[in-house]
Amino acid sequence: MNRNLTEDRPTFVTHLECSLTGERYEADQLHGLSRAGRPLLVRYDLEALGQAVSRETIAARQTDLWRWRELLPVRHTKSIVSLGEIETPLIPIPRSGGASVLVKDEGRLPTGSFKARGLVMAVAMARELGVTRIAMPTNGNAGAALAAYAARCGIETVILCPEETPEVNVREIAAQGARVWRVNGQIDECGAIVGRGAAEGRWFDFSTLKEPYRIEGKKTMGLELAAQLGWELPDAIFYPTGGGTGLIGMWKAFDEMERLGWIGSKRPRMYAVQASGCAPIVRAYEAGEEHAERWEDAATVAAGIRVPKAVGDFLILRAVRESGGAALAVGDPAILKAVDDCARRDGLLLCPEGGATLAAYNQAVRDNLVDEEERVVLFNCATGLKYPMPEAGQWLDKDGAVDLAAL
Numbered sequence: 365m366n367r368n369l370t371e372d373r374p375t376f377v378t379h380l381e382c383s384l385t386g387e388r389y390e391a392d393q394l395h396g397l398s399r400a401g402r403p404l405l406v407r408y409d410l411e412a413l414g415q416a417v418s419r420e421t422i423a424a425r426q427t428d429l430w431r432w433r434e435l436l437p438v439r440h441t442k443s444i445v446s447l448g449e450i451e452t453p454l455i456p457i458p459r460s461g462g463a464s465v466l467v468k469d470e471g472r473l474p475t476g477s478f479k480a481r482g483l484v485m486a487v488a489m490a491r492e493l494g495v496t497r498i499a500m501p502t503n504g505n506a507g508a509a510l511a512a513y514a515a516r517c518g519i520e521t522v523i524l525c526p527e528e529t530p531e532v533n534v535r536e537i538a539a540q541g542a543r544v545w546r547v548n549g550q551i552d553e554c555g556a557i558v559g560r561g562a563a564e565g566r567w568f569d570f571s572t573l574k575e576p577y578r579i580e581g582k583k584t585m586g587l588e589l590a591a592q593l594g595w596e597l598p599d600a601i602f603y604p605t606g607g608g609t610g611l612i613g614m615w616k617a618f619d620e621m622e623r624l625g626w627i628g629s630k631r632p633r634m635y636a637v638q639a640s641g642c643a644p645i646v647r648a649y650e651a652g653e654e655h656a657e658r659w660e661d662a663a664t665v666a667a668g669i670r671v672p673k674a675v676g677d678f679l680i681l682r683a684v685r686e687s688g689g690a691a692l693a694v695g696d697p698a699i700l701k702a703v704d705d706c707a708r709r710d711g712l713l714l715c716p717e718g719g720a721t722l723a724a725y726n727q728a729v730r731d732n733l734v735d736e737e738e739r740v741v742l743f744n745c746a747t748g749l750k751y752p753m754p755e756a757g758q759w760l761d762k763d764g765a766v767d768l769a770a771l
Contacts, residue, residue, distance in 0.1 A: 375437070375438075375439045376408040376409045376410070376412055376413040376416070376434060376435075377391045377406055377407070377408055377437050377439075378391065378407050378408060378409050379391055379407050380395060380404040380405065380406055380407065380576055381404065381405050381407050382398035382399070382400055382402055382404060382405075383398070383402050383403045383404065383405050383676070383678075383679055384398070384400045384402040384678070385398065385400050385402075387399065387400070389404060391406075391437075392439075392493075393493070394493045394494075394495065394568070395575070395576060396562070396568075396569055396574050396575060397573075397574055397675070401675075402675070402676075402678075403573040403574070403576070403579070403612075403675060403676050403679065404576040405576065405579065405616065406437050406576055406577070406579070406580055408435065408620070410620060410623045410624055413434050413435070413624065414624045414625065416434060417434045419591070419595060419624075419626040422591065423591060427450070427451040428448070428449055428450055428451060429449035429450075429451070429481060429484070429581070429584050430444070430446070430449070431451075432584055432587050435583075435587065435617075435620065436485065436580055436581075436584075437485070437489060437576075437577055437580050438485070438488045438489060438492060439492065440492060443488050443489070443491050443492035444488050445484065445487055445488050445491060445513050445516045445517045446484065446516075447474035447475075447480070447484070447512060447513070447516065448474060449473060449474060449480060449481065449484055450472060450473065451588050451592070452468055452469055452470050452472050452473060452478075452588070453468075453469055453472065454466040454467070454468055454469075454589075454592055454593075454741070455467045455468075455469050455712055456710075457706055457709075457710040457712060457722070457742075458710070459709035459710050460702070460705040460706040460709045460710045460722065461706075461710075461722060461725060461726075461740075461742070462729070462736050462740075463736075464736065464737060464738060464739050464740060465725065465740050465741075465742065466598075466739070466740070466741050466742070467706075467712060467714070467718070467722075467741075467742045467743075467744050468585065468588075468589065468741055468742070468743050468744065469712070469744050470585075470743060470744060470745050470746065471715065471718075471744060471745075471746050471747030471748065471749075472747075474509070474512060475505070475508045475509045475512050475536070476505070476508075476746055476747040476749070476750055477505035477506075477508070477509065477668075477715075477745055477746035477747070477750075478505075478582070478585065478610060478743070478745045478746070479505045479506040479508070479509040479510075479745075479746075480509045480512075480513075481581040481582050481584055481585065481610075482506075482509075482577075482578035482579070482581040482582045482609055482610075482613075483506065483509035483510045483513050483578065483581065484509070484513055484581055485577045485578065485580050485581030486510075486570060486575055486577045486578045486581065487510065487513040487514055487516075487517065487519065488513075488577075489575075489576075489577040490519060490568065490570075490575075491517050491519065495519065495568045496519060496520060497519070497520045497521075497522075497566070497567040497568065498510065498514060498519055498520070498521050498522070498567055498568050498570045499521070499522040499523070499524070499558045499561055499562065499566070499567040499568070499569065499570065500521075500522075500523055500524075500558060500569075500570035500571055501523075501524045501525075501526075501551050501552075501554030501555040501557075501558055501571055502523055502524070502525055502529070502533075502537075502551070502554075503525070503526060503529055503533075503551050503606070503667045503668050503670055503671070504525070504529050504530050504532075504533030504534075504667055504668065504750075505533060505668060505745070505746050505750070506572070507523040507525060507533065507537045507542065507544065508533055508536045508537050508540065510523065510542070510570065511523065511536070511537045511538075511540035511541060511542035511544075512540045514541075514542065515540050515541040515542075520543075521541070521542040521543065522542070522543045522544075522545070522561075522567060523537050523542045523543070523544045523545070524544075524545050524546075524547050524554035524555075524557055524558060525537070525544060525545070525546050525547065525554065526546075526547060526549060526550050526551050526553075526554060526670075527546050527547065527548050527549070528667065528670070529546070529667060530667055530750070530751065530752070532750050532751075533667075533750065534546065536750075550662055550670070550672050551670065551671055551672070552658070552671070552672050552673050555571045558570075558571055559571070571675075572606075572607035572609055572671075572674070572675065572676075573607060573609060573612075573674075573675045573676045574675065578609050579609055579612055579613045579616065580613070581613075582609045582610040582612075582613035582614070583613035583614060583616050583617035583620075584613075584617070585610055585613065585614055585617075585743070586613065586614030586615070586616075586617030586618055586621075587617050587621070589601075589614070589741060590617075590618075590621055590626070590627055593739075595626060595627050596627070596630075597618065597627060597630055597631065597632050598632050598738075598739045598740060598741045599632060599633065599734075599738035599739050599740060600632050600633040600634075600635060600689065600734055600738060600739075600740045600741075601614070601632045601633070601634055601635065601689075601740070601741050601742075601743070602635045602637055602721040602722075602724055602725050602728075602740065602741070602742045602743065603634065603635065603636060603637060603721065603743050604637050604638075604666070604668065604669050604717035604718065604720050604721055604743060604745055605636040605637055605638055605645055605669060605680060605691070606638075606668055606669040606670065606671035606674065607671050607674045607675075607676065608636065608645070608674055608676050608677075608679070608680035609676070610743070610745075611634060611636060611680055611683055611684075612676055612679045612680060612683060614634075615634065615679075615683040615686075615687075618631055631686075631687050632687065632689075632741070633687050633688045633689035633690075633734075634683050634684050634687040634689040635684070635689045635690055635691070635692055635721075635724060635725075635728065635733075636649070636680055636684050636689070636690075636691040636692070637669075637691075637692050637693075637694065637720050637721050637724040638669055638691065638692070638693050638694075638720075639664035639665075639666050639669055639670070639693065639694065639695070639696065639699065639720060640664075640693045640694060640695040640696070641662060641663040641664040641670075641695075641696065642659050642662035642663065642664050642669065642670045642671065642672060643659065643691075643693040644656035644657060644658065644659040644671075644672060644673060644674070644677070645674070645677060645680055645681065645684075645691045646691040646692065646693040647659070648677065648681060648691075649681060649684060649685075649690065649691035650691070653681075654678050654681060654682075655677050655678055655681075656673065656674065656677040656681070657673075658672045658673040659672040659673070660672070664696055664699075664716075665696045665699060665700065665716050666696075666699055666715075666716035666717045666719070666720050667716070668715070668716075668717040668745060668746065669717050669720065690728075690733060692724045692727065692728065694720050694723040694724050694727060698723040698727070699716050699719045699720045699723050700716070700719065701719075701723070702714070702719040702720070702722040702723040702726070703715075703716060703718075703719035703722075703748065705722070706719070706722055707748070712744070713747070713748030713749065714744045714748050715744060715745060715746040715747065715748050715750065715751055716751060717744075717745045717746065718742065718743065718744030718745055718746070718748070721742040721743055721744070722742055725740060725742055
């Protein structure tokens with residue numbers, strides 16, 4: 365067992381809180397959305413936490429997700445389910461991005477995507493709270509992560525995928541023991557089916573932000589980033605945004621770390637990156653709205669950000685605006701070009717969603733939203749190996765004449 369997981373610990377969770385109204389909810393009870401129909405946020409006794417652990421103590425620990433255990437909600441070590449959640453590296457991409465651009469490569473995590481962060485925490489808490497059957501809609505990678513962690517601890521799982529979900533993801537989900545179904549609709553329409561089943565008591569609804577703990581797993585991206593950069597946050601973060609859990613989680617992490625005295629008041633400008641074919645957050649941002657209307661006829665090569673409507677839309681928009689950032693949309697041609705450029709010029713194979721962040725960054729530089737000298741972090745949310753690649757390779761006849769000069 366990982367050395368960070370060998371003992372139970374005092375928890376610093378005090379309560380849950382409605383992200384819209386501030387209404388308090390008891391910890392240690394199973395919750396979905398608040399009574400206002402909005403996500404619940406986990407709150408901690410940060411004064412006591414700060415007295416119990418320092419950032420130096422954290423820094424001295426093994427570099428994995430569970431090094432942050434005091435800032436996570438799991439009370440009992442026996443509840444933890446793990447597949448080896450490492451700290452992901454920051455990779456420079458000087459030729460396709462720039463001298464000051466780093467990619468946080470989340471494809472190194474279990475099941476090959478950053479969905480592992482959120483789902484490992486959500487499943488651990490489901491286990492702790494006695495959940496035995498879960499259902500969730502997914503565009504692919506979240507379903508794969510849920511299937512893996514649920515299989516690890518024996519929780520039955522039903523997963524609904526839009527018909528456009530990449531085949532590799534559907535097969536990965538099935539291979540890890542979940543009951544997976546394709547649905548002739550978008551992810552929010554899959555979510556509506558999950559919601560109906562939850563209302564009938566068939567399962568617990570694990571949709572994005574409809575349980576409180578995926579945010580807590582995703583916030584470890586922000587905690588890691590601070591530690592990796594010497595407790596000095598970057599000037600800007602470009603984040604591929606569908607449901608937006610990671611962006612919301614990082615913004616929460618930055619606030620908690622400042623209140624602990626681990627970082628100063630500086631915040632990165634947060635850029636929520638969407639595809640032009642599905643950009644409800646961008647449209648709401650540009651219109652000055654607090655909530656985003658559903659995007660009809662959503663279509664993009666970047667399946668992970670094909671989310672027509674996000675329940676946490678106001679939290680995404682709040683973080684973007686408070687940080688001085690923006691919501692940006694890029695087209696599929698620019699996404700695919702960025703993936704190709706990064707692979708050919710810097711040797712890093714991005715997923716399409718990661719390609720969207722590079723395309724958005726390059727566009728932001730051209731539009732003078734970001735200076736080339738600023739330290740910028742792009743999030744590559746999954747390994748590019750999960751996605752279709754162009755056909756390649758030419759044939760040689762081993763028995764024929766080969767002109768080596770032409771090779």
